[in-house]
Amino acid sequence: MTWDLDAIISRLYTKQLLPEHTVRELCEKVKEVLVREGNVRNVSPPCTLVGDVHGQFYDVLEIFRIGGYCPDTNYVFLGDYVDRGYYSVETITLLACLKLRYPDRVTLVRGNHESRAVTQTYGFYTECIRKYGNANVWSYFTDLFDYLVLSVVIQDSIFCVHGGLSPSLHTIDQIKVIDRFREIPHEGPMADLVWSDPVSAPTFSSVSGDDKGDFAISPRGAGYIFGREVTKKFLEVNGLGHICRAHQLCMEGYQILYDDMLSTVWSAPNYCYRAGNMASVLEIGPGLERYFNVFGPCPDQYRETPAKETATAAAAGAMGTGGMGGVAGREKGGSLAGVLSRDAVWEDGDVGMGSQAAVERRRKMTRRVGGMVGNGNGGEGSGDGVDADRVGAGGQDSGVVGRYFL
Amino acid sequence: MPQHTLITEGPERGISIGDWQITVRKAPICNAPELDEAAKRLSVPTPEMLFGNNHLTLRHKTGAGITFKAIAALQRVDASSTAADGIKVAYSDHWTKKSAAAHTTIKDIIKPYDWTYTTDYIGTTLPSEDTEGADPLPNFEASNEEQIDLAHLKVQEPILFYEELDLFEDELGDNGTAIMNARVRVMPSCLLVLLRFFLRVDDVLFRVYDTRLYHRFGQSSLIREVIMRECPYLLVREKIPKPPQWEIHKKGSEDLSLLTNSNWVADVIAKASGAPDAATPPSKEVIANESPSVPVKTRFVRERLCVVA
Numbered sequence: 001m002t003w004d005l006d007a008i009i010s011r012l013y014t015k016q017l018l019p020e021h022t023v024r025e026l027c028e029k030v031k032e033v034l035v036r037e038g039n040v041r042n043v044s045p046p047c048t049l050v051g052d053v054h055g056q057f058y059d060v061l062e063i064f065r066i067g068g069y070c071p072d073t074n075y076v077f078l079g080d081y082v083d084r085g086y087y088s089v090e091t092i093t094l095l096a097c098l099k100l101r102y103p104d105r106v107t108l109v110r111g112n113h114e115s116r117a118v119t120q121t122y123g124f125y126t127e128c129i130r131k132y133g134n135a136n137v138w139s140y141f142t143d144l145f146d147y148l149v150l151s152v153v154i155q156d157s158i159f160c161v162h163g164g165l166s167p168s169l170h171t172i173d174q175i176k177v178i179d180r181f182r183e184i185p186h187e188g189p190m191a192d193l194v195w196s197d198p199v200s201a202p203t204f205s206s207v208s209g210d211d212k213g214d215f216a217i218s219p220r221g222a223g224y225i226f227g228r229e230v231t232k233k234f235l236e237v238n239g240l241g242h243i244c245r246a247h248q249l250c251m252e253g254y255q256i257l258y259d260d261m262l263s264t265v266w267s268a269p270n271y272c273y274r275a276g277n278m279a280s281v282l283e284i285g286p287g288l289e290r291y292f293n294v295f296g297p298c299p300d301q302y303r304e305t306p307a308k309e310t311a312t313a314a315a316a317g318a319m320g321t322g323g324m325g326g327v328a329g330r331e332k333g334g335s336l337a338g339v340l341s342r343d344a345v346w347e348d349g350d351v352g353m354g355s356q357a358a359v360e361r362r363r364k365m366t367r368r369v370g371g372m373v374g375n376g377n378g379g380e381g382s383g384d385g386v387d388a389d390r391v392g393a394g395g396q397d398s399g400v401v402g403r404y405f406l
Numbered sequence: 407m408p409q410h411t412l413i414t415e416g417p418e419r420g421i422s423i424g425d426w427q428i429t430v431r432k433a434p435i436c437n438a439p440e441l442d443e444a445a446k447r448l449s450v451p452t453p454e455m456l457f458g459n460n461h462l463t464l465r466h467k468t469g470a471g472i473t474f475k476a477i478a479a480l481q482r483v484d485a486s487s488t489a490a491d492g493i494k495v496a497y498s499d500h501w502t503k504k505s506a507a508a509h510t511t512i513k514d515i516i517k518p519y520d521w522t523y524t525t526d527y528i529g530t531t532l533p534s535e536d537t538e539g540a541d542p543l544p545n546f547e548a549s550n551e552e553q554i555d556l557a558h559l560k561v562q563e564p565i566l567f568y569e570e571l572d573l574f575e576d577e578l579g580d581n582g583t584a585i586m587n588a589r590v591r592v593m594p595s596c597l598l599v600l601l602r603f604f605l606r607v608d609d610v611l612f613r614v615y616d617t618r619l620y621h622r623f624g625q626s627s628l629i630r631e632v633i634m635r636e637c638p639y640l641l642v643r644e645k646i647p648k649p650p651q652w653e654i655h656k657k658g659s660e661d662l663s664l665l666t667n668s669n670w671v672a673d674v675i676a677k678a679s680g681a682p683d684a685a686t687p688p689s690k691e692v693i694a695n696e697s698p699s700v701p702v703k704t705r706f707v708r709e710r711l712c713v714v715a
Contacts, residue, residue, distance in 0.1 A: 118580055121608065126663040186497045187504040195579065219521045221494030222501035223579060249454055251437040274572060275455050276434025403568045405589055405600055405669075406559055406685035 034147035047074040049282040051246030051265035055085025062298040071105040078246040079111020079162035083122035110148035111162040112194040166192030253280035421567035433459035449485035450519040453576035470534040476573035479527035484520040496609035523584040546709035554620040563593040582606040604668040627710040634705040
């Protein structure tokens with residue numbers, strides 16, 4: 001079977017799902033690309049760095065609207081594509097396809113959530129089961145995660161990683177020799193790169209008696225935090241100018257530490273649909289100038305709630321056009337209708353939720369929890385959907401739920 | 407039925423009902439300057455999500471009342487030198503052994519604090535503005551005379567006002583969750599507040615600390631019941647419904663996401679301790695029984711605040 005990747009991508013932009021067997025093939029193909037990439041990938045500016053997106057698909061679309069589409073913009077994604085948001089599957093499917101289509105214009109770095117253990121608790125696993133009825137897609141993607149690169153260096157100057165530095169890694173060359181094709185271990189340099197955090201002044205100055213900024217052991221009993229000295233030394237030893245990492249939520253969407261030696265970029269606005277925070281992407285100019293392009297949650301007119309989507313998909317299905325939920329679908333509906341009808345690869349949009357009964361069930365769920373959605377910043381709808389999924393997932397087992405809590 | 411009016415005042419929402427006013431403020435997490443300010447007032451690092459501008463406040467017309475705020479809750483987190491000795495993440499031993507080589511060069515140890523953000527915060531009482539009154543600073547006092555009327559709360563009266571808000575949350579470096587949030591519902595006959603601290607440390611333990619406030623309109627007191635429960639992680643994990651037979655052989659066939667649902671976990675722990683649900687106070691035997699055969703540790707306090715002399 002030949003793949004019309006462009007057609008697939010344009011449909012993924014409308015938030016449709018790929019059939020299970022297509023996901024398997026996709027993951028195999030992307031692995032073939034990734035296996036050729038080193039642990040430390042060199043990227044030339046201009047490029048745009050994206051921090052954690054956590055399955056907030058509509059906000060990922062917002063990033064493309066703001067930062068430009070592939071391949072016009074050279075993107076470096078710094079990991080944590082899945083978990084917590086409602087659309088981890090759609091998000092990682094789109095990013096994987098973009099990687100396959102534009103391997104030199106898209107870089108996917110591994111985050112601590114690109115792991116089997118973490119995704120089993122934080123949503124991606126559950127979402128795969130719910131949308132596909134089994135765990136196969138989850139295992140295809142988590143196998144793919146083992147191939148993602150660990151870090152990026154932009155023009156021998158900016159080091160990019162998901163978490164931070166490691167006491168066992170002094171040089172970039174040491175990162176290059178890590179055996180990365182495996183599950184993220186609990187300890188060691190690979191774990192540190194995706195897990196460790198810099199000590200930020202407001203967080204720790206009141207706690208740490210010593211702020212010179214060497215590595216320190218987390219009070220949790222595992223993992224490191226690092227400070228100014230470590231950062232400075234790493235930059236000096238490797239002849240670099242700046243470290244950019246993701247991994248930590250910040251209200252402003254970014255944070256700059258240690259006299260601009262290190263910065264955090266965070267790209268999930270209104271994280272978990274209730275933090276009310278801003279997000280940003282870090283745009284690196286041809287001369288390595290850095291600009292944080294800050295944005296808020298995707299406007300409501302560009303998104304639909306999960307319940308509405310399901311309903312729309314079912315309606316579209318009834319008219320013989322296949323599942324075409326989502327606002328982007330409406331925007332581009334005209335040009336995509338042809339793709340939809342001629343392309344046999346595609347199945348109904350939301351595999352697990354296609355039936356009328358399922359739609360009805362979802363509607364009820366949404367109604368029942370309707371009164372308790374909303375969040376700190378602008379109330380209902382300003383997140384990537386409504387809270388229906390989260391509340392419905394377990395609330396039904398606990399007797400009195402929602403507004404009638406006990 | 408007492409008169410009521412809904413209140414919307416800038417970022418605050420609420421209801422005025424009878425002699426009571428209930429207000430809620432829901433705002434985004436603290437920004438950098440606000441975090442700096444918070445850090446000065448706290449002896450532990452600020453959690454990942456600090457909703458420092460949020461509050462839930464109940465005020466009687468005398469001014470007496472109670473408010474729930476994040477900073478006050480976090481001020482009760484243990485920052486003593488032994489605070490970090492209590493709980494370590496599940497793989498800590500393994501990690502410490504494996505990372506020993508790297509440790510030899512590391513001299514800095516972060517000042518210990520209870521990184522689980524466990525807090526016994528049960529609200530901040532507000533002084534009465536009524537200077538004629540004998541006691542300007544009302545206090546809850548232990549009392550078993552009245553208790554929260556759960557049967558009455560299970561009657562589905564219309565809800566005049568409902569709100570839920572977060573005070574803080576930390577994902578413990580993806581080793582679990584520590585979250586404190588509050589919910590309130592106001593019905594024509596009564597009101598109920600639930601402040602909950604929920605802690606999950608993966609493969610280690612759960613804690614559910616519930617503080618409920620109940621007032622029957624027309625009666626003189628505000629009742630507070632605090633139920634603190636703790637149990638091993640596995641006890642709850644074992645209660646997750648098993649996947650269907652035909653899925654069991656597949657890799658990673660266990661869905662652990664229920665463990666992120668505090669309602670579900672709270673009920674599971676309550677049942678394991680002998681109570682039918684999370685809201686039902688434990689029996690005296692359960693509290694008294696500290697034997698290791700009962701895996702759930704429980705503490706219970708019932709108090710009341712007289713708002714009308």
